[in-house]
Amino acid sequence: MFRSIDSFEYRGKGSLKAWITRIAVNEALKHIKQNADFKIITDENDIPDIESEEEPDLDEISEQEIMEIIRTLPDGYRTVFNLFVFEEKSHKDIAEILGIAENSSASQFHRAKAMLARKIKEYKMSKTAQYEQ
Template identity: 50%
Template sequence: MYIFGTDKEKHIIKLFRRGDASAMDCLYSEYADYLTAVCARYIPDDDELKDVLQESFIKIFSKIEKFNYRGNGSLRAWITRIVINESLLCIRKKKNSPFINIEKEPPDIQDEDPEIGNLNEEVLTNMIRLLPDGYRTVFNLFVIEGKSHKEIAKILNIKADSSASQFYKAKKQLAKMIKDYRLKQE
């Protein structure tokens, strides 16, 4: 994260402030892989993911002059928030609600927490991408982003109980996927 003894984020911001043509390339090369991974947790379709990332980078580049650098990590946090917000916007734009009716029972799945143990990060990410939209969205916001069900409810315009239900169902479906994966590996 440090280049020539300085904070890379601060260096990137300085490039933008000076109007340096390399600023966009520098930011992109530093964060593209990370932001792709963030977006992939929410958007399972690769074409849609590319669209969301493109919109995110457009927003980042067009609003970076308003960004207020607050120390190491603040740029990464800011651009991550933009990608998450663009991902959620994409999910909301879909014609059908991504949230499964909570009146229905989830598929036949274990009543246990998923045991990830030494599961490869890429395998786990791919399993999360296979969850239905509502499950995946709530799971990411709760587990990865650390949001409460009340906060998730406000973000997604649903009830907190619906968020909790979606998380419960996501966790159970993920447990089944992990169990099935391990059985195939034996």
């Protein structure tokens, strides 16, 4: 950021935050692409079967707790989920960024959502069990 500060152009309130966020996202994506351990599942047979669940009930669970649960998703799922939800990228854009097929991006997102719903449900059940003890 410091090396590129001269390229920053003020465009009103929030523009610095948006510029810094864009740099952080691009650097994170660059790291993901260079990390040999990172794996996007492209073969449908390699994807574990996760049942589709209803939208999880997010009552009594904080944003911070949800973000912690998102961090536990496998790298490929989490990356696609974050790009789609937080960066508002299309599956076509995600496919281009990660070098995967567009339908793989959609499939990864669907499975990430299902896994996230299951993890939130498990988290809430464990919290309820703690309170009952």
